[in-house]
Amino acid sequence: MDTNSQPPFHETNEETPEIGGGLPVIEYWAEQTLSPLGPKLWKTLFHHSACLSCAWGTGGQKGGFTNEVGEKLQRCMKSVEAISAEIKPPVPAQFFDSHTIAELQKLSSREADRLGRLSFPMIRRAGSDYYERLNWDEIYTIAKAAFEKPPERVASYSSGRGSNEAAFLLQLLLRTLGSNNLADCSDLCHAPSTSALKEMFGTNTSIVSLESLKQADCLVLAGANSPYNHPRLMNELIKLRERGGKVIVINPVMEIGLVKFGSPAFPIKSLIPGSDIASLYLQPIPGSDVALFVGIQKALIEQGQIAQAFLQAHTEGWEDVLKQAHSLSWETITSTCGVSKAEIETAASIIGTSKGVVFAWAMGITQHTNGVDNVYSIANTALISGQIASMGAGIMPIRGHSNVQGFGSMGVTVKLKEEIKQALEQLLGRSLNLPKGYHTRDLIEAAEAGKVDSLICVGGNLYGANPDSAQAKLALGNIDTIIYLATKPNIGHFNGLAKTNTIIIPVLNRFENPHKTTVESGNNFVRLNDEGKTHLPKNADVISEVEFLTELAHRLLDEYPVDWRKLQDTRYVRQLIARTIPGYEKIADIDITKEEFTISGRIVTEPPFKTPSGKAKMFTTPLPTLTLPQAKDFNIDERVNSLVLALMTGRSYSQHNTVVYKIGDKYRGMPHRHCILINRMDAEKIGLVEHERVTVKGDTDKLDNVEVIYGAVREGAALMFYPEVNVIFKARTETRSGTPAYKRVPVVVYKESYD
Numbered sequence: 001m002d003t004n005s006q007p008p009f010h011e012t013n014e015e016t017p018e019i020g021g022g023l024p025v026i027e028y029w030a031e032q033t034l035s036p037l038g039p040k041l042w043k044t045l046f047h048h049s050a051c052l053s054c055a056w057g058t059g060g061q062k063g064g065f066t067n068e069v070g071e072k073l074q075r076c077m078k079s080v081e082a083i084s085a086e087i088k089p090p091v092p093a094q095f096f097d098s099h100t101i102a103e104l105q106k107l108s109s110r111e112a113d114r115l116g117r118l119s120f121p122m123i124r125r126a127g128s129d130y131y132e133r134l135n136w137d138e139i140y141t142i143a144k145a146a147f148e149k150p151p152e153r154v155a156s157y158s159s160g161r162g163s164n165e166a167a168f169l170l171q172l173l174l175r176t177l178g179s180n181n182l183a184d185c186s187d188l189c190h191a192p193s194t195s196a197l198k199e200m201f202g203t204n205t206s207i208v209s210l211e212s213l214k215q216a217d218c219l220v221l222a223g224a225n226s227p228y229n230h231p232r233l234m235n236e237l238i239k240l241r242e243r244g245g246k247v248i249v250i251n252p253v254m255e256i257g258l259v260k261f262g263s264p265a266f267p268i269k270s271l272i273p274g275s276d277i278a279s280l281y282l283q284p285i286p287g288s289d290v291a292l293f294v295g296i297q298k299a300l301i302e303q304g305q306i307a308q309a310f311l312q313a314h315t316e317g318w319e320d321v322l323k324q325a326h327s328l329s330w331e332t333i334t335s336t337c338g339v340s341k342a343e344i345e346t347a348a349s350i351i352g353t354s355k356g357v358v359f360a361w362a363m364g365i366t367q368h369t370n371g372v373d374n375v376y377s378i379a380n381t382a383l384i385s386g387q388i389a390s391m392g393a394g395i396m397p398i399r400g401h402s403n404v405q406g407f408g409s410m411g412v413t414v415k416l417k418e419e420i421k422q423a424l425e426q427l428l429g430r431s432l433n434l435p436k437g438y439h440t441r442d443l444i445e446a447a448e449a450g451k452v453d454s455l456i457c458v459g460g461n462l463y464g465a466n467p468d469s470a471q472a473k474l475a476l477g478n479i480d481t482i483i484y485l486a487t488k489p490n491i492g493h494f495n496g497l498a499k500t501n502t503i504i505i506p507v508l509n510r511f512e513n514p515h516k517t518t519v520e521s522g523n524n525f526v527r528l529n530d531e532g533k534t535h536l537p538k539n540a541d542v543i544s545e546v547e548f549l550t551e552l553a554h555r556l557l558d559e560y561p562v563d564w565r566k567l568q569d570t571r572y573v574r575q576l577i578a579r580t581i582p583g584y585e586k587i588a589d590i591d592i593t594k595e596e597f598t599i600s601g602r603i604v605t606e607p608p609f610k611t612p613s614g615k616a617k618m619f620t621t622p623l624p625t626l627t628l629p630q631a632k633d634f635n636i637d638e639r640v641n642s643l644v645l646a647l648m649t650g651r652s653y654s655q656h657n658t659v660v661y662k663i664g665d666k667y668r669g670m671p672h673r674h675c676i677l678i679n680r681m682d683a684e685k686i687g688l689v690e691h692e693r694v695t696v697k698g699d700t701d702k703l704d705n706v707e708v709i710y711g712a713v714r715e716g717a718a719l720m721f722y723p724e725v726n727v728i729f730k731a732r733t734e735t736r737s738g739t740p741a742y743k744r745v746p747v748v749v750y751k752e753s754y755d
């Protein structure tokens with residue numbers, strides 16, 4: 001660390017390693033390579049398809065280990081983790097005959113995933129204690145009847161692992177039926193980024209390419225735990241530091257891998273000693289990033305680092321944004337964000353004096369009731385400093401699932417782009433005046449109110465991903481028919497049961513499909529996945545997502561507006577995509593040229609922006625009022641010694657969203673999932689010592705017997721893992737995007753038995 005103003009929040013426990021990444025990563029590769037599944041794993045790694053795991057993106061036609069700019073050895077252990085889970089043997093057929101629903105409901109996320117691959121369709125009928133095998137005739141009969149219900153009462157939910165082709169077909173099917181209820185996991189994730197970027201820049205995604213990032217000499221990384229969730233971004237940070245650049249990390253938790261990271265991509269200089277990552281590490285109060293960024297803006301003004309000419313030429317609304325930063329007092333700013341003026345000034349002077357700054361962020365920014373304001377405030381900072389729209393500078397939301405962005409581009413969203421709407425209208429030969437549509441939270445609420453009859457889930461775990469698990473269960477239980485398309489069993493299949501019929505359709509994944517598919521990375525690069533073969537035994541009764549969706553559509557709509565069965569050949573889907581989806585023109589030739597491409601109109605290396613006026617639109621960002629309830633508001637006995645904290649909920653080292661691979665998180669010193677990471681000072685306030693067991697209570701439920709772990713988290717805040725923690729709190733959402741405030745959950749912590 002090359003800052004002297006280190007805040008006092010960095011004490012970790014004795015179990016925590018000194019660097020992120022490092023040798024354990026290599027040990028994991030070795031362990032997996034030597035396991036019985038090792039040969040299959042390596043075959044899959046070399047298959048020409050995109051990495052399953054995160055949206056940073058690699059693989060595709062250039063081979064499993066090459067990224068879009070041709071660099072080799074671009075594959076991290078998270079991709080191994082994801083593949084290893086997918087190449088597991090099938091769940092034995094007799095397993096479901098011999099385990100009741102009640103037994104299945106007791107499985108943890110990890111146990112459910114470890115059962116193996118799903119390899120035949122199943123149904124759980126109303127009142128039955130079991131999932132039983134089902135034949136395709138009956139599946140389509142039930143599914144057809146379900147989706148013939150009034151269009152406003154049918155819906156879909158999707159998760160970003162499927163292909164662009166499946167996503168396109170899903171939205172075409174729903175919209176042809178007259179439904180706009182296309183809920184998607186992005187509603188729980190980057191929807192605030194999409195919303196803010198669309199308004200400010202006229203585009204929904206990152207405007208920085210990987211090539212451009214490589215020219216930056218400063219990266220601001222806010223609310224992203226990249227060593228865990230986008231590990232190859234760490235290589236870019238290491239290279240940036242090596243060329244003399246600076247990294248500013250903004251995160252209430254001092255994540256060890258953001259301080260020092262040992263990367264296997266640089267085996268000698270980095271892997272064991274570790275490379276310095278953060279030049280400056282700021283630890284704001286959870287949910288206060290707007291105040292911190294307004295503080296940076298204020299310091300930029302005071303340091304004379306405002307790009308006045310740029311603002312005048314290329315932006316609108318800048319006067320009010322500058323006025324806000326100017327007029328807010330330092331006292332208000334620093335007391336809201338909990339970061340000192342000196343540190344904020346240091347951040348501003350790094351940003352003001354760097355040649356190219358990229359501002360990147362993830363869930364620590366979006367999952368708040370003011371997530372959209374958070375994104376505005378980051379983009380305002382980029383604009384004010386003129387650090388945008390040139391090579392090496394700009395704004396870069398770091399996306400989640402490996403094809404979540406592709407789902408959005410294909411129109412799987414309740415906020416359909418005007419261009420896509422018009423193209424669909426042409427295809428349908430009628431106007432598409434669809435109702436508002438349910439995003440994920442609206443879907444849960446509507447289902448709870450009995451307004452949804454039928455739901456198709458293309459991947460994901462709607463039950464496990466939502467806050468207030470009891471509400472999610474109840475809501476899903478009000479839906480007549482739910483059809484889950486999935487590769488692996490998860491807790492949602494057992495707890496998210498429909499009222500009448502719950503059907504699980506086992507699907508092929510990206511490297512097994514009998515046809516080619518495509519996906520889009522967070523850096524706007526489209527990759528082509530070759531055909532593949534499944535390792536599942538010959539008698540496995542699995543289907544591709546594309547085949548299921550087109551067959552269902554054919555049975556519902558015959559040949560309107562397209563010959564659906566013909567679309568089982570995905571080349572035709574790509575032709576439709578080329579005609580319908582802005583920026584995707586090049587997909588029309590991809591089957592012939594094999595040329596993967598950057599979507600046109602996304603990357604901005606010089607103004608104008610993509611808004612109608614060509615100017616970026618700036619918005620002022622009110623500072624949040626970050627109060628917490630009092631212990632008595634949680635209805636606990638006042639004699640109990642307790643502490644109210646702002647709980648951040650997120651991912652451990654070895655999990656992918658709701659799917660847990662390993663129970664511990666060694667880099668945070670958390671030995672299992674039933675831990676709360678808190679600051680020692682907070683623990684001592686109520687007489688706790690490390691490893692003691694406490695109760696953590698939210699506004700819906702509590703978890704008992706939670707182990708206290710001391711961590712480098714700032715005072716007043718704490719961290720726990722989802723999906724388990726989702727039982728204890730209700731959704732408070734960002735109103736413009738519907739995204740739940742997973743990163744600032746008010747909880748009370750106490751010991752159950754006090755005399």
Ligand SMILES: Nc1nc2c(c(=O)[nH]1)N[C@H]1C(S)=C(S)[C@@H](COP(=O)(O)OP(=O)(O)OC[C@H]3O[C@@H](n4cnc5c(=O)[nH]c(N)nc54)[C@H](O)[C@@H]3O)O[C@H]1N2
Pocket residue numbers: 053054055078189222223224225226228229230250251252253255284285286287288289362363364365399400401648649650651652653655656657658743
């Ligand atoms: N291996 C792996 N890779 C993944 C995933 C996975 O589960 N496993 N999930 C994928 C998906 S869908 C997503 S969305 C991404 C998620 O990637 P991330 O966004 O990196 O994941 P999170 O664990 O949610 O945590 C984000 C970080 O935000 C910090 N944080 C919490 N509150 C605040 C705040 O108020 N302000 C700031 N500045 N920081 C805060 C937390 O301390 C944490 O370090 O990763 C994707 N990649």
Ligand SMILES: Nc1nc2c(c(=O)[nH]1)N[C@H]1C(S)=C(S)[C@@H](COP(=O)(O)OP(=O)(O)OC[C@H]3O[C@@H](n4cnc5c(=O)[nH]c(N)nc54)[C@H](O)[C@@H]3O)O[C@H]1N2
Pocket residue numbers: 158159160161162185186188189190363367400401458459460461462464465466467485486487488489490507508509510545649650651656657658659721722723725726742
């Ligand atoms: N408390 C809390 N809750 C959160 C978050 C948080 O940070 N804190 N993060 C939120 C975020 S960012 C997200 S994105 C959501 C994630 O929510 P989801 O996307 O709904 O959940 P996943 O756990 O990614 O879904 C995993 C399942 O997808 C299925 N699957 C995997 N591959 C395929 C495939 O190729 N095809 C099909 N059809 N199915 C497949 C498997 O059955 C697997 O069990 O969770 C959200 N929930």
Ligand code: SF4
Pocket residue numbers: 051052053054055056057058074075076077078079229230231232233
């Ligand atoms: S960083 Fe993401 S895309 Fe790259 S190999 Fe790792 S999980 Fe896959």
Ligand SMILES: [Mo]
Pocket residue numbers: 185188189190400401
């Ligand atoms: Mo996500």
